Amino acid sequence: MHNDPIADAQAMLAAGRHADAVALVARHAAAGDAAALFQQGMWHLTGVPLPRDVPAARALLRQATERGSIDAGLIEVALTGNGSGATADWARAVSLLEQVARHSEQATGELGLLRKMALTATGAPAQSPKPRKIGERPNVYHIPELFSSEECLHVAQCAVDILKPAVVVDPRTGRDMANPVRTSDAAVIGPTRETLVIQALNRRLAAVTGTDWRQGEALSVLRYQPGQQFRPHVDTLPGTRNQRIRTVLIYLNEGFSGGATYFVHNALRVVPRAGDAIIFDNVRTDGSIDPLSQHAGEPVTNGVKWLATRWIRMRPFSPWTGPEHIA
Template sequence: MIHDPVAQADRLLAAGRVRDAVMLIEQAGHSGNVDAVFRHATWKLAGTPVPRDLPGARALLRQATSLGNPDAALVEIALTANGSGAPADWAGARALLDAAAGTDRVAADQLTLLDAMTLTKDGAPIDPPDAQRIGENPGVRHIAQLFTHEECLHIAQCAADMLQPATVADPRTGRNVANPVRTSDGAVIGPTRETLVVQALNRRLAAVTGTDWRQGEALSVLRYRAGQQFRPHVDALPGTSNQRIRTVLVYLNEGFAGGATYFVNNALRVTPRTGDAIIFDNVRADGSIDPATQHAGEPVTAGVKWLATRWIRARPFSVWTGPENAA
């Protein structure tokens, strides 16, 4: 009798015995082993060691949830709302969260945050706030307290266990090395980790920027410790077919020293305040990159700064195939 098929499958994969590992997980899943079912689902999401199959992953997540796996339930909720493997279904995702909250404290906490929001049936804000212009060339808009303190904390908690030092590929060796421009730690809240709270906030960002939520890249979270910074840069990308036309920055905390956002061209300096957001366009009217949008995250001199960034593309795209493959 196999005591832990998932651990054994991991050993088989490490030994290069991929077919045996897959067969073991499939057999254990058919026998009702919930951990094997969940592992099979994550493989189908990742596309390794089996081909990516989003509908198949959804079916396995449903099975794992019915067998009592709370982590599978949270992933199923995320994918239901963001349209991975099936059309986006906010109402269906909300119903799944309601069910999960009855037995899972994590889901219950998310439900509490969600219930504090005033949303449409599709998860969009009913009355999004207006932005106030605070700078010209580039045109920078500001919204005070776009996110609540609790919402900011939720975002930081979603990303905390995934934070990694910023790196870039060394063109000479191909190895990842420390990023000379951005020295912070960062994480991306991808489609399997997007709680309904995060997805509602992404829809709020879409509403205040006049865009479709499907145009946004996965929410990026940055943590700056003392001495860390993001040197002057522009967010637009060269040679892309689906440009980053707009950026939204949301400050997740305050109480640190330094760390202002500084726009070089007009010497505009924005002091972070918890929940405040700034919005700016990265391109000119003709779609070309606007160098006037060069900005920096100034060095933090004491404490820790948390920031969420949403880069918005010109056209909607699937996070599973990437912005360059947008229709």
Template sequence: MMTKVEPHPAHIDRLLEAGRTGEAIAATERAAASGDKEALFRLALWHLIGEILPRDLARARQLLRKAREAGHVEAAHMEIALTVTGSGAQADWSTGCMLLQKLSSIDAAAAHQAQLLTAMRLDAFGVPKTLPKAEVLSASPRVTLFRDFLTEAECAHIAATSAPLLEPSLVVDPASGRQMPHPIRTSDGALIGPTREDPVIRAINLRIAAISQTDVAQGEALTILRYRPGQQYRLHLDTLPHTRNQRVKTVLVYLNGGFAGGETQFPSIGLTVAPRGGDALVFDNVTEDGRPDVRTKHAGLPVRAGAKWLATRWIRARSFDPWRGPEVPL
């Protein structure tokens, strides 16, 4: 009587659930050595996450390449993202775009990204050749508006990329250690980190760096917030206490229109900005000597009808490794 062999992923999951991690790793490595694309992808993820196996970005890149060559589409997308962002190796815009173009012949998502990139005016490194005109709303503290910063298609791509990741905004209760609803931000949020920073998102982050006059490596992961009726971001400062690498600037990009409310308000300087899809707002969070500027305390007013989508990038004072966090020096 023949013994039924379990599908590889299920077998590995059972080993992990049983705490037999060493056996799971060995079985996955054997399958990967035989060219199993799912095993190659799983090993790559383990090396990226750094829990089951030590974090090794260079090794993860090698495994993703092999998985992509074996026909794993998700691995191909992830390899492209890491290539253009420079995780595990030097950032290589041209190679990432070449891989995207190749993938676009068999994958609709890649074809859509390639189409969006074609419409952008970019140099050989993905940096925008032109920028929208700056409209200074406040000279001190400096608040600047860039109208039509993103196209409707670019806004839709950011929203679609983040939609599956959206979760209610939570914080950890210091008393109980449990997660609880965020007391300031009553929205749903998501981060677009290095593994999902596809060439379109990367080009947008490079555009954000250009209008904020900062290096792209100073920016935190692009954060997407969705506000439904009644949700808001109460009055707050974007600076952080006890940090070695302060948030010196904030860039807000309004991703849609067609909703009521949701204005960005700076009470200390008497400024209220009405959201318009595609516009970007840039403001300084610190004074010239690096101290938090209380005049930039701001709020996202409650949405009265519809849904407001917003992309936020907090810009730190210095560049940092996104895998180790903004507080760890390069």
């Protein structure tokens, strides 16, 4: 007799038997099965086949963690830190990470890296470097070594298993679509994958840009292999009421050729250096889209380039609600 109810439930879903899958997992969850509780929680996070309910998901993940699920524990840490389904609680998130680290090498590594950061009680940086202006029209600012080599590696590791061909936003529909303007591979480190290290880095990016960390979209990671590039473009979105006002680029590695960031209007070319960040505005002072912010990621000619991008919105941005959802 088959003894994997989660695999059975997935097979039912594939066959269109959603009610049967939900009922099967619910029975095992009611009996205290950690895997079933975790699956219910994840279904409530994704919104399929159960309705999206982040607070309910948090409660289920708590139960699964108490019954020994390390995966549930790691996601609970992320959601506690970034305030998904409840108010963000950094101290509680760190405490949960310490608990998971008793049984998880991954959590132990994250905790060790986190402890190397000089942070406040809310996870913000205790001190923040001042950006240096390197270009005008658009104004472009540079911060050397904003991320350490260990932090750069952590960002890449959080994304490597979900990389897929990058997309762009269709200016007519606002939907993601494949386009030859952008030929890299990309991944989004969404709220369930946001380790406390990633969250601390996002707060660091907020500090250097003079914004609230809640204004930032989920951190995106791009990988450019030889010949891949991002042709001239602007980062703003069509038809949104919460525009991307600012962009931060963080170069995660060196050891490749090409791949400079090129600003078309002022002919500024930024050569990537591991850990360095550049910041530029995408809108004018009146909030309108600034066409002078057009820029490109030039083709990589040798080796592989890794880049992280944080797009910052005009107002706080939630990845869980609204038409601009990030999975």
